[in-house]
Amino acid sequence: MRTAIFPGSFDPFTLGHLDVLESALKLFDKVIVAVGYNSNKATSGWFPVDIRIKIIKDSVKPFGKRVDVCCYKELTIDLCHRLGVNFIVRGLRTTTDFEFEGVIAQANKVMDPDIVTVYVQASHEYSFISSTVVRDVLIHNGDATPFLPKGLDIKKYIKQRKELKK
Ligand code: ADP
Numbered sequence: 001m002r003t004a005i006f007p008g009s010f011d012p013f014t015l016g017h018l019d020v021l022e023s024a025l026k027l028f029d030k031v032i033v034a035v036g037y038n039s040n041k042a043t044s045g046w047f048p049v050d051i052r053i054k055i056i057k058d059s060v061k062p063f064g065k066r067v068d069v070c071c072y073k074e075l076t077i078d079l080c081h082r083l084g085v086n087f088i089v090r091g092l093r094t095t096t097d098f099e100f101e102g103v104i105a106q107a108n109k110v111m112d113p114d115i116v117t118v119y120v121q122a123s124h125e126y127s128f129i130s131s132t133v134v135r136d137v138l139i140h141n142g143d144a145t146p147f148l149p150k151g152l153d154i155k156k157y158i159k160q161r162k163e164l165k166k
Pocket of ligand 1: 008010020090093097126129
């Protein structure tokens with residue numbers, strides 16, 4: 001069985017991420033969405049990791065057992081070793097993504113040449129979506145539903161976040 005991990009901050013998971021996941025499921029039997037802490041971002045993020053995981057679990061329900069969700073703090077390649085997975089999936093929107101992703105993939109390749117990074121091109125209708133834009137909309141009480149997986153009750157998770165931050 002071919003398994004890949006799809007690592008990211010997912011703060012929060014968007015329609016863009018779902019689009020990448022759907023493409024990855026055409027290549028792999030199973031995909032593990034792995035919520036990690038990016039060393040270039042604030043450690044805690046906007047949504048706490050627990051809530052990010054709940055949002056992803058709600059969003060990936062239609063895929064059943066083909067998608068797992070986990071979180072990690074170690075290097076992505078160490079997560080691959082821990083899970084026994086040899087493929088990393090990442091999404092590409094723009095040339096900026098391409099350059100940023102290239103540097104990470106090259107570093108990973110030096111650390112473990114057996115782990116292969118696979119890129120999925122964003123569908124043009126979702127290529128402008130980013131977690132940053134979604135967070136900005138949510139922070140200003142805007143309607144982010146056009147950017148989020150259908151049926152996701154984001155209000156419930158914003159309420160949970162507020163309770164936790166009290
Ligand atoms: P990170 O902080 O690790 O970049 P993100 O959650 O921002 O984590 O993104 C995870 C992955 O999903 C990255 O490879 C990113 O390029 C990709 N991605 C994010 N939004 C989109 C989108 N709209 N279309 C395609 N790929 C996307």
